[in-house]
Amino acid sequence: MTHNEIDQLVKSFIIDAAQAEANPRIQQIVLRLVSDLFKAIEDLDLSATEVWKGLEFLQEAGGRMELGLIAPGLGLDRFLDIRFDEAEAKLGITGGTPRTIEGPLYVSGAPVEQGFARLDDGSEIEQGQVLFMQGTVFGANGQPLPNSSVEVWHANLLGNYSYFDKSQSDFNLRRTIMTDDNGRYQFQSIMPKGYGCPPNGSTATLLGLLGRHGQRPAHIHFFISAEGHRKLTTQINIDGDEYLWDDFAFASREGLVPAVQQITDAAALAAHGLQKPYASIDFDFHLNAEVAEAPTTEVDRQRPQA
Structure with a gap:
């Protein structure tokens, strides 16, 4: 025909x-x-x-x-982000932290903390490295944004996420942090590791037929929200990961790979009650002002609620 x-x-x-x-x-x-x-x-x-x-x-x-x-593995999620970027550029919305994909593993309802939160439940602290990550949320005018929302979630050392992995405690490695009066946030966690799609699952089968792997670099997810600003969906990748620029989900972007500092100073260790070196990441988020004509950054999709 x-x-x-x-x-x-x-x-x-x-x-x-x-x-x-x-x-x-x-x-x-x-x-x-x-x-x-x-x-x-x-x-x-x-x-x-x-x-x-x-x-x-x-x-x-x-x-x-x-x-x-499968959606991110075939580039659908990245394509939607590209369309967001193009629509914003046409309206002159530029200069914010790059967006990247949400992924399928967000869970709403995580405990809310003020300024600082500890994400991990301590069950993997002996096997992994302690991580402190901190920074400031800035508004469109370049000023810090107090009381903005930093939702953060990442996988454990086995590449599994709480709620979906029933062996983990409730909301392990998930929190919402409200920035302090100076727009600052900080959290303590464990350094995440990269992981792959379920080895015998549908995604791995399809990717294998396409001659591709199903690996993701170590990363940490974020939703950043503040009144009068466009919600930011993004994630940072851990520098040095084998798959840093070879992510099966096409989520790696320039500007989202902050430096990782190894802290060995005895006074710094003592201040955190630690006896071995920890990793530290500084990362600021820059939000764009909301524009009525722009497509909404609030994506209506089914998400689990614990």
């Missing part, structure tokens, strides 16, 4: 077959996606077996709760 013939066929399925008032936006989207799918089947001469195997794969991936991994 020609593309025009396919367009007419799909129109008969989606538009002409409607017998009640339709949602015009949903109708528009389904018409386009089904048309593009049918054209791909025709152009690539997909067999019925290949089509059904694809549907079975999606069904299995959904059952494994892995669609949230």
Whole structure:
């Protein structure tokens, strides 16, 4: 069939077959996606077996709760960020901390702390290195933003996230920190490690067929929010990681790889009650002012709530 013939066929399925008032936006989207799918089947001469195997794969991936991994693995999450960046640039919204993907493992409802929080529950402190990370949240005018929200979450030393990993304590490695009067935040945690997709899962299977790995560099996720400013979704990567610039989720960006300092000074160790060196990361967040014409940075998606 020609593309025009396919367009007419799909129109008969989606538009002409409607017998009640339709949602015009949903109708528009389904018409386009089904048309593009049918054209791909025709152009690539997909067999019925290949089509059904694809549907079975999606069904299995959904059952494994892995669609949230496949999306970044195929670049969908990064593409949405690129569109955000382009839309903001057209409106002159520039200069803030780079955004990057949220990922599928945020959980709302983490305990709220003022100025400082300890993220880890202490269960891995002997195996890992203590990390202190600190900085300032700045507004669009370059001034610090007191009482802004710094939501932070990351994986444990096995690459697992609390809530999804039931062996971890509630909200382990998850907190919301409200900045102090000087716009400052700080947290204590353990230095995260990189990890990979479930080795026998749907994402790893697909990436393997594409000749790709499913590894992520060590990273820490953030939501940064303040009144009158655009919400920032971002993450920092840990410098020196093997996969720092080879992230299967395409989330690595310039400006999001702060230096890691190794603190060995005896007085500094004593001040934190530590007996072995710890890592320290300084990182400031710069927010952009909210602009009415800009696409909202509040993404409405299903997220677990503990």
